[in-house]
Amino acid sequence: MLLDDCAVHREALAVLLRQRGVGQIREAWDLPSYVSVLAKTSPSVILLSMDSEITEQLLRVVATMRSDIPVIAVMTSELDEAGIVACAEAGIAGYHMRNEPTSVLLSLIGEVIAGGVRLPPRVSAILLRRLTTVAARRQTVPCDMALTSRELEILRMLEEGRSNQDIADELGIALHTVKNHVHNLFSKLGVRCRAEAATLAKALRMERYGKSRMRARLV
Structure with a gap:
């Protein structure tokens, strides 16, 4: 589904995707049309325009009404840090940058439908800065100290963009067990979505690497 209140952008993207072999494409431009589409079908993914005049309103709705449908933020600008953070808090699965x-x-689209998460480098940097600020306010100890070995293993897989089903298959555990671990991870790390968890995992890894290099210099 394409969700954009600009008819020119929405229709042009629909034509382009059809030319590239994408099957059925539904279009919505406001809340009533969005609800109408969902009443008739269940899209595999939602492409939400970040260039819309009502993006903030639409973001809140898509994050709550059908949280089972992955959302990709398209037309994302690296200058819109507030919008990028809002998307992460809403559980956006991927970002497509304007350039x-x-x-x-x-x-x-293929990665997200398969259950993955994709963060461009600039988006990762913005979210990392956001998480660092939050962590500083909480004045907590390194959060990986509170995680079990299994949770650390799953956190690494989340950083790789793996879906819950992929994780379950590789670890040989039930899907609902993975979901429980992911829920516990979010709670312990103080994050709201897989994107934030993946960014924080990268930050922790970089922090440990930096400390190990510092110790090596002192030896």
Whole structure:
């Protein structure tokens, strides 16, 4: 589903995706049309325009009404830090930047439908800065100290963009067990979505690497 209140952008993207072999494409431009589409079908993914005049309102709705449908933020600007953070808090599964070609969007759609999460480097940097600020306010100890070995293992897989089903298959455990571990991870790390968890996992890894290098210099 394409969710954008700009008819020119929405229709142009729909034509482009159809030319690239994407099947049925539904279009919505406001809350009533969005609800109408959901009443008739269940899309595999939602492409939400970050260039819409009602993006903030639409973001809240798609995050709560059908949280089972992954959402990709398209037309994302690296200058819109507030919008990027809001998307992460809403559980956005992927970001397509304004300067990225259609081929990247097509690849991203496939990754997200398969259960993955994709964060461009600039988005990762913004979210990392946000998490660092939150952590500083809480004045907590390194959060990985409170995680079990299994949770650390799953956190690493979340950083790789693996879906819950992929994790369950690799670890040989039930899907609902993975979901419980992920829920516990979010609670312990103080994050709201897989994107924030993946960013924090990267930050922890970099912190440990930096400390190990510092110890090596002192030896």
